[in-house]
Amino acid sequence: MKNEMRLEILSISENEAFARAVAGAFAAQLNPTLEELADIKMAVSEAVTNAIIHGYECDGKRMVEIHGVIRGSVVAFEVIDQGCGIDDVDQAREPFYTSKPDLERSGMGFTVMETFMDKVEVTSGKDKGTKVFMLKAIKAAKERETSDHE
Amino acid sequence: MKNEMRLEILSISENEAFARAVAGAFAAQLNPTLEELADIKMAVSEAVTNAIIHGYECDGKRMVEIHGVIRGSVVAFEVIDQGCGIDDVDQAREPFYTSKPDLERSGMGFTVMETFMDKVEVTSGKDKGTKVFMLKAIKAAKERETSDHE
Amino acid sequence: AGEIKRFLRDDGMVKVSRSVKEQAFKILAVQEQMKKELGRDPTIQEVATRLEMEPEEAAVALESIRSPVSIFEPVND
């Protein structure tokens, strides 16, 4: 299968649930299992939340971009903001690191993405915005059927 | 409430269902009844199907744009393609008119949009693409509660 | 990380297409029930809250039983 979508949403926290639902609907076309779908929704959701909360500091004016691509049995998402950017990406990706401890953030956003997706790439720079690319291979329906009968 | 989204999807028929799901998830933020939700999804779906089938003749290359806006209790969608356009919009909007009788289309797409939405505007011209704007007012949840106690 | 995964994964290998359809039928059942309770059509939020879902998620789930071509029934195989 081959498909593509681009979504832009306003940076308000109400749109986190919307983005999660859209990512789920897009990935559903590959007929994942419930757990795979939950993984994808959770990972995309973390990236979108970061773009809204950190990138744009919830200004409610600028737009977060979400690109979705399906190629064969792989689904990939890119979550892009033109916000404040990340100074030290390696540090940001460390488990429990957060620049906003006051907000009761867990510092586990990137860890969640890395755990639930097969690949996560972060491109960012101070005042240059942030792009998070992630992909996951979905076991094809046919393959699954075969392994069910093993 | 105030919100905004922009979606671009590839013009393949698989994306009709995806667009419908996205429109539904977006409109859900205004807390409609399931019936209002179904109305909106159906109307957006007809416009998207037209863009894919008529506008782009399913080329699977160009993108259909869907803009969603929420202002107060009104949700509006714009479905835009850069395709072949419509020569005679008044004729196209007539019930049962279809330029593709061979495809078993019903010719009722525009009629469905007009029936299920509060307003439908079509801007189009030969080779200039087509823009369909539609809006629907959702009874606010508060109003609904009040009328419970009447 | 393994624990977070395990926690999420009690659902095992249930396919999305089947379970999302089940969700959708539950949504419709709750809608009918609430209609009787309230004497009016419930909103998507009211129904979703009772099922501990997000309204956006519920809206997507309903797609699985309404459309002839469903995002939950892929054409890739």
Ligand SMILES: Nc1ncnc2c1ncn2[C@@H]1O[C@H](COP(=O)(O)OP(=O)(O)O)[C@@H](O)[C@H]1O
């Ligand atoms: N889109 C972004 N724009 C700016 N900074 C970001 C962005 N995403 C992540 N960060 C930075 O990386 C840190 C770690 O992110 P994350 O692991 O999700 O933890 P948390 O969001 O809980 O702080 C954030 O605290 C923030 O400083």
Ligand SMILES: Nc1ncnc2c1ncn2[C@@H]1O[C@H](COP(=O)(O)OP(=O)(O)O)[C@@H](O)[C@H]1O
């Ligand atoms: N986006 C579009 N681009 C080009 N032509 C369109 C578009 N939308 C509608 N039309 C024209 O208007 C006609 C009527 O549309 P509609 O009422 O949806 O009926 P149907 O799609 O069943 O033909 C179509 O047959 C087509 O000729």
Ligand SMILES: [Mg+2]
């Ligand atoms: Mg985070």
Ligand SMILES: [Mg+2]
């Ligand atoms: Mg039509």
